[in-house]
Amino acid sequence: MRYHAAAPILCAFLLLGCKGDAAKTESNAEEQEFPEPEPYACRVYDYYNYSGRVPWSEEIESSYFDDVLFAGDSRMGAMYLWGTIENAQVEYVTSLNLWLIDSMPLDNHTDGMTMYDALETTDKNNIYLLFGINEIRNSESYFDSWAFEQYQSILDMLRTKNPDCNIYIMSTYHPREISGLPEPALTEHLGYVNSRLGQLAMDNYVYYLDLDEGLTDESGLVRDEYVGDGLHFGPTGTHALEDYIKTHVVRRNWYVKEVCE
Amino acid sequence: MLKKFVSSILCVLMLVGCGATSAGSAVSAEKEAEQIVSELGLSDKITLMDERVVKGLFFFDEGLVNDAKLYMDSTNKSADLVGVFKTSDPDAVESKINDYLTSLKETTQMYNPDEVFKIDNAIIKKGTDQVIVVIADDIEQAGKIVESLTK
Numbered sequence: 001m002r003y004h005a006a007a008p009i010l011c012a013f014l015l016l017g018c019k020g021d022a023a024k025t026e027s028n029a030e031e032q033e034f035p036e037p038e039p040y041a042c043r044v045y046d047y048y049n050y051s052g053r054v055p056w057s058e059e060i061e062s063s064y065f066d067d068v069l070f071a072g073d074s075r076m077g078a079m080y081l082w083g084t085i086e087n088a089q090v091e092y093v094t095s096l097n098l099w100l101i102d103s104m105p106l107d108n109h110t111d112g113m114t115m116y117d118a119l120e121t122t123d124k125n126n127i128y129l130l131f132g133i134n135e136i137r138n139s140e141s142y143f144d145s146w147a148f149e150q151y152q153s154i155l156d157m158l159r160t161k162n163p164d165c166n167i168y169i170m171s172t173y174h175p176r177e178i179s180g181l182p183e184p185a186l187t188e189h190l191g192y193v194n195s196r197l198g199q200l201a202m203d204n205y206v207y208y209l210d211l212d213e214g215l216t217d218e219s220g221l222v223r224d225e226y227v228g229d230g231l232h233f234g235p236t237g238t239h240a241l242e243d244y245i246k247t248h249v250v251r252r253n254w255y256v257k258e259v260c261e
Numbered sequence: 262m263l264k265k266f267v268s269s270i271l272c273v274l275m276l277v278g279c280g281a282t283s284a285g286s287a288v289s290a291e292k293e294a295e296q297i298v299s300e301l302g303l304s305d306k307i308t309l310m311d312e313r314v315v316k317g318l319f320f321f322d323e324g325l326v327n328d329a330k331l332y333m334d335s336t337n338k339s340a341d342l343v344g345v346f347k348t349s350d351p352d353a354v355e356s357k358i359n360d361y362l363t364s365l366k367e368t369t370q371m372y373n374p375d376e377v378f379k380i381d382n383a384i385i386k387k388g389t390d391q392v393i394v395v396i397a398d399d400i401e402q403a404g405k406i407v408e409s410l411t412k
Contacts, residue, residue, distance in 0.1 A: 074372070095337055095372040099317040103308075103335030137364040142320045150317055180367035 041261050048255035051202045053210035054168070060249040062087065069122045071115060072096075072130030072170070078233035078241070080108055085242055091118040098131050098150050119158060127158060128209070128245070130170040132193045133231070137181050140192045147196035155204050166250065167206035169197050174212055176221045177230035187220075207250050214244035287390065290345040293410050294330035297343045300406050301397050307332040307341050315344075319357050325350060340369055340376040342383075342396040354392045358385055362394075386411050 065088040070079050073096040080090040093104045093115050102116035119127070135146055158167060172193045178186060201208035215237070217223045222230075226237025233241060298304055315321075315331045328347035334340070348354045366380045384395045384403055388411045395403040 095368050097318070097337065097368075099314050100335055100337060104337050134368050135364070137367055138320065138360070145317055145320065149313075178367075179370055180363065 042258055043260075044256060044258050046205070046256045048207075048250060048252075050205050050207075051198070052208070053213060054207050054248045054250055056247055057249060057251065059246045064126070064249065067124050068126045068128065069118070069124040070128045070130070071119060072128075073133055074107075075133060075232060076130045077107060078238040082233065082235040082238035083242060084239065089122065089124060091115060095134055096131065097134050098146060098154075101150075101154065116154075116157075119154065120161065123162075125162065125164065126166045126168070128168045128170055129154075132172045132197065133175075133178075136172070136178065136186075136189050136193060138189075138192075140189075143192045143196045147193075147200055151197075151200055152204075155200065155206065159204070166252070167204070168209045169201045169206055170209045171197055171211050173215055174221050175231040176224060176227060209245070209248060211241070211244065214248070215240055287347075288410070290328040290330040290347050290391070293391075293393070294332060294343055294345040296410070297345070297393070297395060297403070297406050298332050301343070301395075301399060301403055303332070303341055303343065303397065306339060307334050307343065310335065319361050321346075321354070321357055325353055325357075338373070340365065340373070340379050340396050341398075342394065344392075344394040346392045346394075347390060348392065349390065351387045351390070351392050355385060355387050358392060358394050 062085075065085045068085075068088040070076055070088055070090045070092075072092055074092060074094040076090065076092040077094060079085070079088075080092055083090065090108070091106050092108065093101075094107050096104055096115065102114050105112050105114055106118060131151065132146075135142070138146070155167065158165060172190055174187070174190055181189060198208050200206075212220070215222050215226060223237070223240070226233055226240055228234045294309075298307065310318075310331045310333060312329070315329050318331075321329075326346045326348050329345065331342070331344040333342040333344075344358070346354050346358075362380060362383055362385075366377060369376050369380060379396050379398065379400075382400050384393070384400065384407055386393045386407045391411070393407050393410065395407060397403045
């Protein structure tokens, strides 16, 4: 009798035990069938249009210029002389020929430092380059080696040293006049330079800052009130240039997205 | 008879050899450029430029110049310059040099007008297989040296 009473209880426990295990197994199965999704591949998409000019944007905060180097020929000298962005580094060489970038000393240094030295040693992450006016009188084919060999070698050096730096190639804006190169040759030669600068920007995924967009009048020439000698900016022109730069900064996070699948 | 024939051949070969030596012993661009720089006392003012810079500045087409040496003030503060370019096409090289000088003059006029006079009086001497260009203060002495090298 005692045996008969114990048997059903034992069976019930066994069944319960089985059920408990079954539930546990079922739960594990659920977990195995629907595992927490894990990223297995991420890609970085860069939506920026490197074949176009840098678009307008809200004025950048002034602290941005703590991390900026402006480098160029005498036209950039205006930023040094008349500029109001005091926290940026400005380096320039009067009558700079790009082929002599590693031997011509910077105007605003007395230690013989060259433009190449300045570019090679800078720790700035936003670098603006303004070169090309002193070679403007050359023939069109000259600018192939000028741009795709010499300018390219400078971009390569900057990228090798700091792969993440943002480089802005500044176009050669249209002067009102330049000695020895009357119109229409001047316009033609500016086309030689700027077409190559645009190509360089596209090929190297760097930014092309089209200064003509912001600084010229209805005739396509740099505004008369901006330049004293037809080419170099005075105080008014320098401030206009600064305003243009401040409102044409590419925010990488707007264009570069990491997509994980 | 055979002895005479061999002697004649030997003489002819020697003469040909002399001729070849004479043609091949043309002074190198380096030596001529160094001589001009030294005799004009420009050693402390101008330096030898890299080959790629020479090509870039003057935009010489590939193969146009087979030996070239250029000394200039790499800081661009003075227009002093000595260039010796060996070429089989002196006219084309002269044309490229003139283009460079035109461009140099325009830039110098704007930034360093005191040097323009020297550029205006640059010596460009074209020989059968070379072109020499000199920009220096002592134009007269430079002219004499270049003349002696291209005789």
